[in-house]
Amino acid sequence: MNKAEKTKQFIVEMTAPVFNEKGYTGTSLNDMTNATGLTKGSIYGNFANKDEVALAAFDHNIRKVGVIIRQxxxxxxxxKDKLMVYVHVYENFLKHPFPVGGCPILNTAIEADDTHPLLKQKAVDAVYNWKGIITDLIEKGMQQGEFSKHTNVEQTALTMIAMIEGCIMITKLTGKMNYRKAIMQSVEKIINEL
Incomplete structure (x- = not known):
């Protein structure tokens, strides 16, 4: 990695938590310079504009979550045990190096759905990727006899994603950790009944 690539990576790593906490609109150039310790010229010498930084920051945050789940x-x-990873990871997210500010899909979807088409598309792609991982696991489990052949694969995957994202939102909003536990028990029940 050359110096320019290292600087670019540094900017992304330092601004990713800011974008995830404050959102695209709430993140100012001052926030980016404060997070990196770099000047405006250094940031925009490596990225064409704030959009490019935000898109790269989203990708960085999604990769962090993906690495945790894959590991x-x-x-x-x-x-079944691979699907249960979602329950265990999200129920115990404090034990994992999750992105600061919570789930980048949820944060970005809420802010960008009507305001920023490029970020919205990143969130859409992340949901489709997540759905693909879950459906692949369910289909493989059906082929191996772990799960019922009558399982509605897409419905199950979408329900799991909606419950996990809803769990994150409700827990973050209320601060009630017992809500997270209750919702994740429902996700576990869905997996156990496949």
């Missing part, structure tokens, strides 16, 4: 899934052998 935990790699420790499991059955499809």
């Amino acid at each position: 935990e899934m790699d420790k499991k052998t059955t499809c």
Whole structure:
């Protein structure tokens, strides 16, 4: 990695938590310079504009979540246990290096759905990718006899995602950790009944 690539990566790593907490609109150039210790010229010498920084920051935050999930899934052998990773990781998210500010999909979807088409598309792509991972696991589990052949794969995947994202939102909004536990128990029940 050359110096320019290292600087670009540094900017992304330092601004990713800011964008995830404050959102695109709430993140100012001052926030970016404060987070990085760099000048406006240094930031915009590496990125064309705030949009490019925000898009790269979203990708960075999504990768962080993906790495956590993949590392935990790699420790499991059955499809059911791999799906249960979502329950265990999200129920115990403080034990993992999650992005500061919470779930980047939820944060970005709420802010960008009507205001920033490029960020919205990143969030849409992340949801489709997540759905694909879950549906692949369910289909593989059905082929291996772990899950019922009558499972509605897409409905189950979408329900799991909606429950997990809703869980994050409700817990963050209310500060009630017991709500997170209750909702994640419902996700666990869905997986156990496949």
